[in-house]
Amino acid sequence: MIIDHTPSVHWNYFLALEADLGLLARWIEPTERNFDTYSIELARLLMAASAECDVILKNLCTRISPGTRVSKLNGYHPLITGEFRAFTNARVWIPRFGLELRPWSSWSENQAPFWWTANNKVKHQRHDEFQQANLKNTFNSIAALYIAVSHLEAQQTHGLSHAPTYLEADGFAHRDGNSIIFYQALKIGTVR
Numbered sequence: 001m002i003i004d005h006t007p008s009v010h011w012n013y014f015l016a017l018e019a020d021l022g023l024l025a026r027w028i029e030p031t032e033r034n035f036d037t038y039s040i041e042l043a044r045l046l047m048a049a050s051a052e053c054d055v056i057l058k059n060l061c062t063r064i065s066p067g068t069r070v071s072k073l074n075g076y077h078p079l080i081t082g083e084f085r086a087f088t089n090a091r092v093w094i095p096r097f098g099l100e101l102r103p104w105s106s107w108s109e110n111q112a113p114f115w116w117t118a119n120n121k122v123k124h125q126r127h128d129e130f131q132q133a134n135l136k137n138t139f140n141s142i143a144a145l146y147i148a149v150s151h152l153e154a155q156q157t158h159g160l161s162h163a164p165t166y167l168e169a170d171g172f173a174h175r176d177g178n179s180i181i182f183y184q185a186l187k188i189g190t191v192r
Contacts (some may be wrong), residue, residue, distance in 0.1 A: 005064050007019035007153075008025050014149045017049050017142055018029060018164045021094075023114060028096040035136035043133030050119035051140035056148040063155060077109045084151060091170040094141035103144035115140040142162055147172060 007015075023102065024045075028037050057076045061068060066085045070076055081087055088104040107113045113118075116138040121129035146167050153160060154173075163180040173182045 003169045007162055008156070010052070010059075011153055011160060011162070012148050013052060013140075013143050015162060016165065017145065018167055019054075021139065021166050022140060024053060024135075025097070029132060030094070030099065030139065032133065032136075034098070036131070036134050038134040040133075042138045043126075043130070045187050046115070046133050046138045046141050047121050047123055049138070050116060053116075053141065053145050054149050056145070056152050060148070060152055060155075063144075065172070073107075073112050074109055075127060077107060082178055086171055087151070090147045092146055093168040094139070094143075094166055095168055096166055099139065101140050102113065103140040103141040104147060113140070113144065120153055143167060144172045150182055 020041075021030070024041070026183050028034055028039075036108065056075065057073070057080060057146045058070070061070050064079045068079065070079065082101050084102075088107050089102070090104060092103070093099070094101070103113055103115060105113075107116075115137040118129075118132035118134075119141060121132045146164065146169070150169065150173050159173075159176070159179050159181040163175050163178055169180070169192045171183075173180050175181075
């Protein structure tokens with residue numbers, strides 16, 4: 001198995017956001033009881049992870065169907081789920097905090113994931129919707145980014161030498177020591 005020792009800027013950006021989850025745990029206990037806790041820091045992470053998801057999904061759509069121009073999240077849905085049938089069922093575990101997240105499970109052509117809607121409310125209506133910048137939405141946006149960026153990285157490599165610290169994949173990759181190995185089914189054009 002070839003492990004790439006030079007992660008992309010997208011992977012490194014994800015790792016930086018994921019590292020911030022560990023820092024948050026020093027101030028907010030990451031349990032479902034605290035999912036409604038909101039803050040400026042959570043808003044920053046929510047918006048950063050959501051914006052990066054948009055970039056990654058657009059990149060994947062271009063790879064899946066060169067020349068196709070989609071610019072909105074729900075426009076990505078048919079291409080992403082058509083190519084990666086298990087995308088919306090992917091789970092992310094956060095063992096340290098005892099959490100399981102399925103951030104794409106509610107995504108359809110007509111409905112954005114709840115954390116994406118929250119991001120847009122924080123971004124465009126912050127004066128009325130700031131409470132949407134909460135722990136639940138932020139953790140789910142970072143988990144969604146993990147799923148999306150793993151699908152992107154799998155187009156270029158079988159694995160990377162720098163695995164996430166807190167997040168564990170279920171159904172799209174697995175940890176091998178400090179490395180992460182992407183499942184072959186993530187490759188565009190792979191028969192599933």
